Amino acid sequence: MRPLFHPALEDIRPEAILYALSDPERVAIYAQLAGASGGGTCSALAQLGDRVIPKSSLSNHFKVLRESGLILSERQGIEMHNQTRCAELDERFPGLIKAILLAYAQIPGQPKVG
Amino acid sequence: MRPLFHPALEDIRPEAILYALSDPERVAIYAQLAGASGGGTCSALAQLGDRVIPKSSLSNHFKVLRESGLILSERQGIEMHNQTRCAELDERFPGLIKAILLAYAQIPGQPKVG
Numbered sequence: 001m002r003p004l005f006h007p008a009l010e011d012i013r014p015e016a017i018l019y020a021l022s023d024p025e026r027v028a029i030y031a032q033l034a035g036a037s038g039g040g041t042c043s044a045l046a047q048l049g050d051r052v053i054p055k056s057s058l059s060n061h062f063k064v065l066r067e068s069g070l071i072l073s074e075r076q077g078i079e080m081h082n083q084t085r086c087a088e089l090d091e092r093f094p095g096l097i098k099a100i101l102l103a104y105a106q107i108p109g110q111p112k113v114g
Numbered sequence: 115m116r117p118l119f120h121p122a123l124e125d126i127r128p129e130a131i132l133y134a135l136s137d138p139e140r141v142a143i144y145a146q147l148a149g150a151s152g153g154g155t156c157s158a159l160a161q162l163g164d165r166v167i168p169k170s171s172l173s174n175h176f177k178v179l180r181e182s183g184l185i186l187s188e189r190q191g192i193e194m195h196n197q198t199r200c201a202e203l204d205e206r207f208p209g210l211i212k213a214i215l216l217a218y219a220q221i222p223g224q225p226k227v228g
Contacts (some may be wrong), residue, residue, distance in 0.1 A: 014217040018136035022129045093217035095209060103128035103207035 003069045004066065004073050009088050017089075018098065020068035025053055027104050030070060034084045034101070070097075088104035118180065118187050118220065123202050126183035131203075134182035139167050140175045141218050144184060148198045148215070
């Protein structure tokens, strides 16, 4: 099985972060991960509010989040365990993720910042 | 001549802002406009560095910036006058634009904080 690619902190680019979070579905997934203390698995995240994300889209969303540097994914048996890289990202790009999540939280129907 | 479309402040979406600023060329254009318009929360960045953007790309970049709600464009004779909507955007999405520009400023070769 191929190892999962994660960029090193110093290689993370703002354009990749912004692109990854320019999709409301990915933001919803990310926000839920950020809110859950222990991360989450794909199956746990299939339903977000009244929005249902097809499984086929879900794995691509996780890939974009991972390769942009937003999340850390680990295979655990047949499941994938995901968590945010929020703390290290906040050192590299201070205030960026929080400002983005807060902006989405202004929009009705978007996930709220926990 | 068709009127230029600008979204009302309340219709501006975070995903459109993030998408528009997920392109380093557009960020460079935006940063230069922000620097040219004087003070305010968006004036952190003013220099384009050595980057030269082809004219053919420029008009599309301005269109994306305008339709996302980032800039205000006015035809003045045969010229287009552009300015940022930074102040009103900062009320709607506090800290968002500044955090994005600061993130880009961390990257070598990107516009520097002035």
